[in-house]
Amino acid sequence: MAVKILTEHINVPGINTFDVYRKMGGYTAVEKALKKMTPEEVVEEVKKSGVRGRGGAGFPMGMKWSFLAKPEGVPRYLVCNADESEPGTFKDHFLMREIPHLLIEGMIVSSFALGANKSFIYVRGELMYVIHILEKAIAEAKAAGFLGKNILGSGYDLELVVQPGGGAYICGEETALLESLEGKRGNPRNKPPFPAVKGLYQSPTVVNNVESIANTPWIVNNGGDAYASLGIGRSTGTKLISASGHINKPGVYEIPLGITVEDFIYADEWCGGIRPGHHLKAVIAGGSSVPILPAHLILNLANGDKRLMTYESLSDGGFATGTMLGSGGFIAMDETACVVRNTWTFARFYHHESCGQCSPCREGTGWMDKVLERIEHGKGNMHDIDLLVDVAKKIEGNTICPLGDAAAWPVASAIRHFRDEFEWHVKHPQEATQPGAVYRGAMELV
Amino acid sequence: MTDTTTPITFTPERLAKAQEIIARYPAGKQKSALLPLLHLAQEQYGWVSSDVMDYVAGLLSILPIEVYEVASFYTMFHLDPVGKHVIEYCRTGPCCLMGGEDVYGHLKQKLGIDTGETTPDGKFTLKEVECLAACGWGPVFQIREKYYMNLTNSKVDEIIEELSKD
Numbered sequence: 001m002a003v004k005i006l007t008e009h010i011n012v013p014g015i016n017t018f019d020v021y022r023k024m025g026g027y028t029a030v031e032k033a034l035k036k037m038t039p040e041e042v043v044e045e046v047k048k049s050g051v052r053g054r055g056g057a058g059f060p061m062g063m064k065w066s067f068l069a070k071p072e073g074v075p076r077y078l079v080c081n082a083d084e085s086e087p088g089t090f091k092d093h094f095l096m097r098e099i100p101h102l103l104i105e106g107m108i109v110s111s112f113a114l115g116a117n118k119s120f121i122y123v124r125g126e127l128m129y130v131i132h133i134l135e136k137a138i139a140e141a142k143a144a145g146f147l148g149k150n151i152l153g154s155g156y157d158l159e160l161v162v163q164p165g166g167g168a169y170i171c172g173e174e175t176a177l178l179e180s181l182e183g184k185r186g187n188p189r190n191k192p193p194f195p196a197v198k199g200l201y202q203s204p205t206v207v208n209n210v211e212s213i214a215n216t217p218w219i220v221n222n223g224g225d226a227y228a229s230l231g232i233g234r235s236t237g238t239k240l241i242s243a244s245g246h247i248n249k250p251g252v253y254e255i256p257l258g259i260t261v262e263d264f265i266y267a268d269e270w271c272g273g274i275r276p277g278h279h280l281k282a283v284i285a286g287g288s289s290v291p292i293l294p295a296h297l298i299l300n301l302a303n304g305d306k307r308l309m310t311y312e313s314l315s316d317g318g319f320a321t322g323t324m325l326g327s328g329g330f331i332a333m334d335e336t337a338c339v340v341r342n343t344w345t346f347a348r349f350y351h352h353e354s355c356g357q358c359s360p361c362r363e364g365t366g367w368m369d370k371v372l373e374r375i376e377h378g379k380g381n382m383h384d385i386d387l388l389v390d391v392a393k394k395i396e397g398n399t400i401c402p403l404g405d406a407a408a409w410p411v412a413s414a415i416r417h418f419r420d421e422f423e424w425h426v427k428h429p430q431e432a433t434q435p436g437a438v439y440r441g442a443m444e445l446v
Numbered sequence: 447m448t449d450t451t452t453p454i455t456f457t458p459e460r461l462a463k464a465q466e467i468i469a470r471y472p473a474g475k476q477k478s479a480l481l482p483l484l485h486l487a488q489e490q491y492g493w494v495s496s497d498v499m500d501y502v503a504g505l506l507s508i509l510p511i512e513v514y515e516v517a518s519f520y521t522m523f524h525l526d527p528v529g530k531h532v533i534e535y536c537r538t539g540p541c542c543l544m545g546g547e548d549v550y551g552h553l554k555q556k557l558g559i560d561t562g563e564t565t566p567d568g569k570f571t572l573k574e575v576e577c578l579a580a581c582g583w584g585p586v587f588q589i590r591e592k593y594y595m596n597l598t599n600s601k602v603d604e605i606i607e608e609l610s611k612d
Contacts, residue, residue: 075472084579085576085577085579086577087538087539087540087576087577087581088539088540088577088581089579089581090579090580090581090582090583092579093579093580118472124579125481125485125520125522126522126575126578126579126588127579128485128591129591129592129593132591159470161470161471163478163481163482164481164482164485165481165520166481166484166485166516166519166520166521166522166523167520167521167522167523167575168519168520168521169576169577180481181478182475182477182478183477183478183479183480183481183506183508183512183516184477184516185515185516185519186519186520201472201475242581242582243582244540244543244544244581244582244584245540245543245544246543250581250582250583251582252582288538288539288577329581331539331540331543331581333543337543341542342539342542342543345537345538345539345542346538346539348537349538349539349576349577352576353576355519
């Protein structure tokens with residue numbers, strides 16, 4: 001069995017309570033960090049681990065920590081990004097619900113490392129029931145002396161605040177999240193200044209994803225080198241993958257980075273294959289923002305080698321033949337899935353979620369939504385397909401935050417790999433608009 | 447529905463909770479409590495009227511416009527009256543792949559209303575929302591804090607019948 005860093009004890013009855021979590025070895029990282037290590041030593045271990053931001057961007061966490069400005073007399077903040085809203089992604093929801101103390105323990109060691117005395121967990125507001133779970137866990141940890149003043153007699157103080165969002169995908173973007181946490185609309189900020197210099201309340205701030213922070217107790221306990229020895233190359237450690245769509249066993253899986261995509265889809269340990277009687281058509285491997293790939297390209301690289309579940313292998317070939325690991329939102333589609341309809345639901349999503357601050361995104365996401373809607377409903381023309389490519393290109397790279405790119409990539413990649421399907425909708429509007437109609441022309445199913 | 451004849455005020459329990467929330471943030475940063483307080487207000491009144499927003503502005507010593515612009519940005523806040531049970535169903539890709547559109551069609555038929563509408567008896571309001579971060583357990587809808595997952599037509603029937611009783 002592969003090493004499980006986050007989910008080893010997830011099926012232990014009562015693991016959501018302090019007592020059981022503690023009995024299974026929980027909070028030992030807090031003891032070790034606060035009693036035997038300096039904050040700098042914790043930062044050093046996280047750097048050595050090579051763990052990369054698990055929210056989607058994949059930026060090395062230790063490096064992000066090392067950018068934090070430390071002016072005298074100014075508070076520093078750690079903010080956990082639990083605004084999980086990327087379609088296809090539900091791993092943080094699962095982790096916080098099942099084993100809330102893991103995040104709390106991670107918040108304590110990470111806050112200690114960064115010198116933060118008040119840290120926030122910003123949870124999407126829809127997950128109010130998870131907020132209650134976290135608040136209960138915080139109260140338990142506080143009663144046991146792991147939060148509050150002078151934790152374990154170390155002289156270190158920490159308060160944790162759980163903050164609800166209000167229903168806005170954009171608040172997963174770190175500067176929008178900070179605006180929201182300050183009680184404002186979630187409009188992303190121009191960078192620089194980066195949050196590491198001017199973040200929450202204009203103070204130095206680190207924003208990290210739930211899964212990223214949840215890795216830190218294991219890193220403190222076992223060392224950064226042990227973490228870095230797992231995985232392949234710059235894809236160290238494990239990754240939570242949210243698996244959805246037409247597979248036999250949807251759910252959240254902690255995989256060792258480096259297994260093949262084929263194994264992940266077909267092995268009984270993971271997704272257990274495509275549902276009976278059906279064949280794999282396409283996969284969106286890292287949440288709705290990343291390029292969709294047809295079956296043969298998700299399973300194999302352009303050179304025929306097997307594609308691996310790593311940051312590097314999934315992006316091999318660039319956007320021509322590759323995609324991204326992103327947030328690990330793995331959406332599998334069989335031959336019954338209509339790529340045009342699915343692309344439209346995503347375009348509608350980005351249109352709905354654009355904050356409206358930058359014209360290319362505000363207008364462009366609306367145009368893509370409308371044009372895709374008319375193609376899907378048999379009212380498109382051939383020019384529309386190129387129009388979509390053109391609009392996507394004009395959004396990409398021209399906005400303050402990455403929502404613009406995130407909206408452009410799914411549309412551009414769907415047309416890149418499934419152009420025939422779009423053309424079929426335009427050429428055969430009557431057939432294509434029958435209930436449940438799906439393009440059945442030449443394509444490679446697996 | 448908000449009773450417009452009595453002044454807007456939190457219940458004593460919620461007022462205490464609001465004060466506790468405001469105290470979480472550094473001095474002078476009480477505006478950070480805005481989203482939590484709007485949730486609290488919606489929990490009490492079912493929706494967020496302009497009177498409710500003015501009241502929240504007063505509690506936080508900020509301008510009413512600062513509340514309006516935030517409440518209208520975030521989709522969870524209902525700015526119009528809603529029914530007793532607000533059903534918010536996920537319309538995004540992964541739920542659609544799992545047959546969401548058929549299930550939601552059944553739901554609309556069962557309630558006799560379309561999305562954005564409220565049943566004549568005021569019991570149910572239907573709203574479409576974007577991804578609820580439960581894609582592996584789709585189709586999904588949410589009623590207040592509760593997630594209803596792996597929905598099928600018969601599950602929908604059971605849920606509606608159960609909720610119709612109160």
